[in-house]
Amino acid sequence: MSAGWFRRRFLPGEPLPAPRPPGPRASPVPYRRPRFLRGSSSSPGAADASRRPDSRPVRSPARGRTLPWNAGYAEIINAEKSEFNEDQAACGKLCIRRCEFGAEEEWLTLCPEEFLTGHYWALFDGHGGPAAAILAANTLHSCLRRQLEAVVEGLVATQPPMHLNGRCICPSDPQFVEEKGIRAEDLVIGALESAFQECDEVIGRELEASGQMGGCTALVAVSLQGKLYMANAGDSRAILVRRDEIRPLSFEFTPETERQRIQQLAFVYPELLAGEFTRLEFPRRLKGDDLGQKVLFRDHHMSGWSYKRVEKSDLKYPLIHGQGRQARLLGTLAVSRGLGDHQLRVLDTNIQLKPFLLSVPQVTVLDVDQLELQEDDVVVMATDGLWDVLSNEQVAWLVRSFLPGNQEDPHRFSKLAQMLIHSTQGKEDSLTEEGQVSYDDVSVFVIPLHSQGQESSGH
Amino acid sequence: MSAGWFRRRFLPGEPLPAPRPPGPRASPVPYRRPRFLRGSSSSPGAADASRRPDSRPVRSPARGRTLPWNAGYAEIINAEKSEFNEDQAACGKLCIRRCEFGAEEEWLTLCPEEFLTGHYWALFDGHGGPAAAILAANTLHSCLRRQLEAVVEGLVATQPPMHLNGRCICPSDPQFVEEKGIRAEDLVIGALESAFQECDEVIGRELEASGQMGGCTALVAVSLQGKLYMANAGDSRAILVRRDEIRPLSFEFTPETERQRIQQLAFVYPELLAGEFTRLEFPRRLKGDDLGQKVLFRDHHMSGWSYKRVEKSDLKYPLIHGQGRQARLLGTLAVSRGLGDHQLRVLDTNIQLKPFLLSVPQVTVLDVDQLELQEDDVVVMATDGLWDVLSNEQVAWLVRSFLPGNQEDPHRFSKLAQMLIHSTQGKEDSLTEEGQVSYDDVSVFVIPLHSQGQESSGH
Numbered sequence A, B: 001m002s003a004g005w006f007r008r009r010f011l012p013g014e015p016l017p018a019p020r021p022p023g024p025r026a027s028p029v030p031y032r033r034p035r036f037l038r039g040s041s042s043s044p045g046a047a048d049a050s051r052r053p054d055s056r057p058v059r060s061p062a063r064g065r066t067l068p069w070n071a072g073y074a075e076i077i078n079a080e081k082s083e084f085n086e087d088q089a090a091c092g093k094l095c096i097r098r099c100e101f102g103a104e105e106e107w108l109t110l111c112p113e114e115f116l117t118g119h120y121w122a123l124f125d126g127h128g129g130p131a132a133a134i135l136a137a138n139t140l141h142s143c144l145r146r147q148l149e150a151v152v153e154g155l156v157a158t159q160p161p162m163h164l165n166g167r168c169i170c171p172s173d174p175q176f177v178e179e180k181g182i183r184a185e186d187l188v189i190g191a192l193e194s195a196f197q198e199c200d201e202v203i204g205r206e207l208e209a210s211g212q213m214g215g216c217t218a219l220v221a222v223s224l225q226g227k228l229y230m231a232n233a234g235d236s237r238a239i240l241v242r243r244d245e246i247r248p249l250s251f252e253f254t255p256e257t258e259r260q261r262i263q264q265l266a267f268v269y270p271e272l273l274a275g276e277f278t279r280l281e282f283p284r285r286l287k288g289d290d291l292g293q294k295v296l297f298r299d300h301h302m303s304g305w306s307y308k309r310v311e312k313s314d315l316k317y318p319l320i321h322g323q324g325r326q327a328r329l330l331g332t333l334a335v336s337r338g339l340g341d342h343q344l345r346v347l348d349t350n351i352q353l354k355p356f357l358l359s360v361p362q363v364t365v366l367d368v369d370q371l372e373l374q375e376d377d378v379v380v381m382a383t384d385g386l387w388d389v390l391s392n393e394q395v396a397w398l399v400r401s402f403l404p405g406n407q408e409d410p411h412r413f414s415k416l417a418q419m420l421i422h423s424t425q426g427k428e429d430s431l432t433e434e435g436q437v438s439y440d441d442v443s444v445f446v447i448p449l450h451s452q453g454q455e456s457s458g459h
Helices: A131-149 A173-180 A184-210 A259-268 A392-402 A412-423 B131-149 B152-156 B173-180 B184-210 B259-268 B392-402 B412-424
Strands: A004-007 A087-101 A107-127 A215-224 A227-233 A237-242 A245-248 A294-297 A306-309 A362-366 A378-382 A443-448 B004-007 B087-101 B107-127 B215-224 B227-233 B237-242 B245-248 B294-297 B306-309 B362-366 B378-382 B443-448
Touching: A087 A131, A087 A215, A087 A443, A107 A131, A107 A378, A107 A443, A131 A184, A131 A215, A184 A215, A184 A227, A184 A362, A184 B306, A215 A237, A215 A378, A215 A443, A227 A237, A227 A378, A237 A392, A245 A392, A306 B184, A378 A392, A378 A412, A392 A412, A412 A443, B087 B131, B087 B152, B087 B215, B087 B443, B107 B131, B107 B152, B107 B378, B107 B443, B131 B152, B131 B184, B131 B215, B152 B184, B184 B215, B184 B227, B184 B362, B215 B237, B215 B378, B215 B443, B227 B237, B227 B378, B237 B392, B245 B392, B378 B392, B378 B412, B392 B412, B412 B443
Parallel strands: none
Antiparallel strands: A004 A443, A087 A107, A107 A215, A215 A227, A227 A362, A237 A245, A237 A378, A294 A306, A378 A443, B004 B443, B087 B107, B107 B215, B215 B227, B227 B362, B237 B245, B237 B378, B294 B306, B378 B443
């Protein structure tokens, strides 16, 4: 399966650099404070440098570089990318080997050749520097391959067996699995969830060992056995665009969308706020004048709003503050799921962000084999920079406008990705309201779903 | 607005008894163990008595009795009900008075007459005896009225003000409320959430004072200002049935649907399991034979499944066990939200159920004013007994078959409710697969949405 991939700061004609060993040790980046800092004392200049229009990416992009993917079973296409940018991407074949339970209760590799083949696309949007995103781009696919290989016997069975070695202890086991409705796709979902967590641990260890910091969001698509799995931890987004349908394949995880989970944790462990924050949500930050008044508020158990009389403790900075794209967790972070951030603390305090962050993704499944696919059916994956200025409908309109007229172009998916990026920069006809322009990094994958062996891989 | 209400054990022609004071003190019921007991040592005879076909309701039904609703502002229509049955219901007008912030920062009643009028329907499905359900039927509407009266100024404003007294401390306040998108309906949702919690506390105190036990689910519909609010805590269900549409208005809360929340709590507070249960989910209960095997499992952070090697602690009884309607929390309870159960413990242990139960409902909002209503558009609310044997589609089919031919009958909604009940008893043509019959209590409200002043109240 081929895919079009594009990143904003396109630098054509650069030479192909030699492959580099992965990890932040190979590309040391000084720690910069997370991009979203609390209060007016922050220095947005330093924090937001990579996001401002006048900043320039480090000019060492890798164009179509091929990295070893755990003993060469796959390749990463990472075209047109600066190695030091906070946006990172990876894609390639996912080759899953078959193993068997050996005589000594150990896993032995039976055939080193591929047994099950999938495809993998991943977008990582870093903050506090690119270190975590680079590590994730170099690591997550290996974690995922390992997790899938650990359950591959269940993947190829009609139904995952209760016991992995197939030895049935209890005659009613198949019945129980059936009653629970456990399917092979549940093992892939479980593998994705475990892989994200394993990768998060790897990033934590690597960053600590190298004295670096930072975190990243992760949006991962896996095509396997006729299904497309979309795993999301953060605020990137994927949608399916067909002739008559736009279907969201992921949901954003921000302090706003995960308010109740985050407030609940602070309710259970108030010590996580160190007496400096209030768990409650108010429409705006309260002031001394509000004391004794009855004001709108929400607590962890509430979807609706109510009124409470303001006490002194309500004047503290809110655990989640701001609305929409401006909502911040502990005044610091705009996302509530992702990888890394193990050392991240609220500015000038010892209050940790990590306990409030989840590395586990939400996984949706698209049964591609069940769709009556058209030539121009695609999945669009992009970091928040795109969705900040283009709606799902606008992206779908661009897809539907572009593809039918370019069916002969083998690079049309890459060009579509490029065109989507340009639309966020005001380079296309004023699609975005009031000529909105994205100053954030933007990365886009366009994945065609229709089988097309004759297509070459995108950029 | 009128509604048809019906309960299964219909006893026609009984005399109307005198109104009775509410509360379990007036109707002492010996505590019976919750209907779902753990393991084979339970005594289903005693526990399930009220659910078995050979059991008979206590024969003291109140037919159309009118109870005082906090100083006579509304009435409860509780027709055809046994006072001692585990299913209880209430409905009536909800009259909300207007109050004003007095000179001394106290709430003063300005006009005792109704200011805002709504309608209220509630179904309570008890377990461990009817005490909690009776208390809820007699209490929850008062809690809700109180909560709504506390925010009524916000309900009638264009937008709920940041400060309840309307004094705007900060000139930008309305802007913040607007940015947060806070609407009057959020105050009703907040009031429903608070009312459920307040009612739960009342039930806890009342049951403790009277030495009784038990709990109940609660499904509450409130019609107010052109919207229908559906608040659900438990496994009852409400659906909207229109000519071309079936829309779920509630979602069931069971150990299965709330698995991750419940496992998460046990992860945070392992002491709640007292070393007797395992947090992990397996397809079936593990046995000694499984030790050392790799078996399917799920933990709190997982939507998918994975394999783990079985350790001794995995052989404990699972926190949530069984599937579908048979899933049990701590081997004891089939629902994960509701009111009461403050004293409920796992059989022969000191392990409490209450920490795992939520009293807060999920609230959905139906914007009735925005629907182009047809004469036969109805909302069907029913306890689990109905939905165990009839699907949403089957209920909708019955509604659409019955109503159009009975448009002149002023009691057609009551008759429809009655017919739905009969369908669960095999009295109608074999609608349910393989002639399924419900042995559970069944209670049904049919609420017509079309304005029809000429209709009399249902039973």
